[in-house]
Amino acid sequence: MTARSGRWIQQWDPEDETFWNRTGERIARRNLLFSVLSEHIGFSIWTMWSVLVLFMGPEYGLTPADKFLLTSMVTLVGAVVRVPYTFAVAVFGGRNWTIISAGLLLVPTVAAFAVMEPGTSFTTFLLVGLLAGIGGGNFASSMTNINAFFPLRKKGWALGLNAGGGNIGVPVIQLVALAIIGASGGPRVLLGLYIPLIVVAATLAALYMDNLASVRNDTGAAKDAARDPHTWIMSFLYIGTFGSFIGYSFAFGMVLQNQFDRTPLEAAYVTFIGPLLGSLIRPVGGRLADRCGGARITLWNFVAMGAATAVLIAASTEKSLALFTVAFVVLFVLTGLGNGSTYKMIPGIFQTKAQALGLEGEAAAAYGRRLSGASMGLIGAVGALGGVGINLAFRQSFLSYGSGTGAFVAFLACYAVCFAVTWAVYLRRPAARPAGETPATEGKPQLSYAEV
Template sequence: MTTTAPRPTAPVEKAANPRWITDWHPEDPRFWETTGKRVARRNLIFSILGEHVGFSIWSLWSVLVLFLTPEYGFSTDPKHAAAEKFLLTTLPTALGAVVRLPYTFAVAKFGGRNWTVVSASLLLVPTVVAAFVVTPGVSYGTLLLVAALAGVGGGNFASSMANINSFYPQRLKGTALGLNAGGGNIGVAAIQIVGLLVLATAGKEHPRVMLAIYIPLIVLAALGAALFMDNIAHVRNEKRAMRDATKQAHTWIVSVLYIGTFGSFIGFGFAFGQVLQNQFGSHFLTDGKIDAVKVAYLTFLGPLVGSLIRPVGGWLADRVGGARTTFWNFVLMAIAAAVVFVASQQDSLGLFFVGFVTLFVFSGVGNGSTYKMIPAIFRTKAQKDVADGGDAAAAEHESRRLANAVIGIAGAVGAFGGVLVNIAFRQSFLSSGTGDGAYLAFIGYYVVCAVVTWVVYLRVSQHRLEGV
């Protein structure tokens, strides 16, 4: 195992522009303890804030659909209205997946702090536009267009994770990335809680109150990044990293796994309220109509626990290994999905809710452990290169360069998993009026992911990467 030569204890060195750090060595213990830890923590705090608001805006329409009635352009046929609402939440998921790739590029192009300011500010576009157009009488086509704009919130995650990955040493990446992602993911639950409060106070007729709450929060996130975050110069100099990462088999393997963890989390977060309304609507009736407030009381809990548990996934991965944690996590996700399927067959809301919340929990754990695997994979490959006679500094830089790029690619592919979840629910409800077909598909996918994790990263083999 290679070690980094001690460096003189000194403050963080910045370029002529004080927002750019030119000397950053988190693997050096003395540098980390004297100055690096403090700077990294400050950047992490404001990164979490920006990502948190981004996730809230990305999942905005999963809450708005609870407010919207046929007066907002939906079909009066319950089956078709359900399909229309699933499409309404699928579009921002899809755009969020697409923009994650350029958002990852943007960190290297413009700097992590600079892009956090821009990406936070861009959240004003879907929020302000929705505030103007979400009124009774609006056409369904207009709603689709405005909902798609909310996808920009999905890109914040990729740029934020790539940026924070560069601030922390290898031994702390799982915890740091878990905190960053968990603090962002909890934005899904936060906006659902805000939606519940608005429904319970202002009423179903005032969805735009939610937007008035979030506009100042967006401004606060952008200002916080501008005033308190930093750029790391060597990240900006990482050329062609994304192209090189696409040639790595591990990039696509981890991406497949991330579809199962993050794709499940964001897809369920967008769809859970609609699934409850459409499959268990009779349990939420008030005066013969489905009461959106009663539904909202249940929808926020799954995303909340899934977000809070994500750092635990990173913490477990730091201690027992990312691959081992991820493997057992997929086994448990398959079992939880089977419980949901059985509950659906028996029309048991209590068992269904417990099974679905359990799915949220394990999707959160898997999010943390899978992301921990990314830097570990490329750090292990770098150590093998050094053992074969390669340059230690060059190998370390290459591992960071590729890991940052793979974080962006896996984040984009994983977010597309959320699209697949919503499409699966839409098709299942259209064809059978229940989500049973979707639940069976989820079980199958989790089993495949468990097998892939075991074969590639855990099976005894001379080709296996140790320590992942």
């Protein structure tokens, strides 16, 4: 039974199959649907400046360096706000915070609508752009909320659908922009379309979503996760995967414009393809990780990302637009695969640690859920900072060399380090012990991350 008062569900036990089959699944799926809608629009608003800068021609007086700095700062705010958004669900309730966070999206959208015209200062654009960063926080709160609704056996599917539905907000706003540019519309048309959609998302959340009274802030878990080195190791690997995805989503169109002299319409024709495929393939990365081990998939994915980046360097040097575009889209696909495989590693890591501590059964599962849930918010926030680094690297590369080649060389080095860290921490087998030597921890479970 679920005693409800003021849209709060007082009792929620999705692990009880009778409860789940009778009422729980229907309620959880309904909340998932409207959570995805709000998160989807949040991603669109967060990344809208990747589209708006395509509209901003010479009459706006912005240099390529100005535009890369603008998108870098938007990405930075989106990364930082993921931390408080992670814990907002427990403070306000999942339904209540979805309404609030969706409504807050009106602030950057209306502000951009007001200032989007030639003659506006770069400082004004920068300040208004910073407001759009709040859209990046919706991912963290949405994932935290939906995680609480579903039983352990259903979490992978639910969280994958939630994350993928949100990520697709990136190519959707780029597709809408393509249609608007093709119809000779301006940036205010794009912004005007999203204002009523935000109102609809907040209204539907108010009408159909629920709060769970059982969700409580566990600050102790957050502190424990922050002290665990694996949280920061996985944050670094997530910088390489999701940081690349979101950074390239912002930068792709600008690189095509500034390095290959594409018009806004020509750039928009292809910029949506990479983020779309990268979003759709994210669950595949998770499924492969389930079958083969997340560490193995992540390791070879970084090899493939390095190879694609090497092709980009060659295409950039030879000024081959066709090869550059194909390689960039392939790199987007690989970032999506890596997003799925790295996130699937996190529960396995903490489950393995629980077993190494001698915990078994439900105690081990509870330990793993507690630490992995708390660490996901931190990992997601730090990982998004990779998008800041990518846009700043492109900015410096264009300032120094007039192209993005220098930035791609830096990215290639980063992927090589990610490969090395993945192998050294999660796949390297311990050295064999000399014959007759007895380990000090004889009889205790040993850490083994090869299968995470």
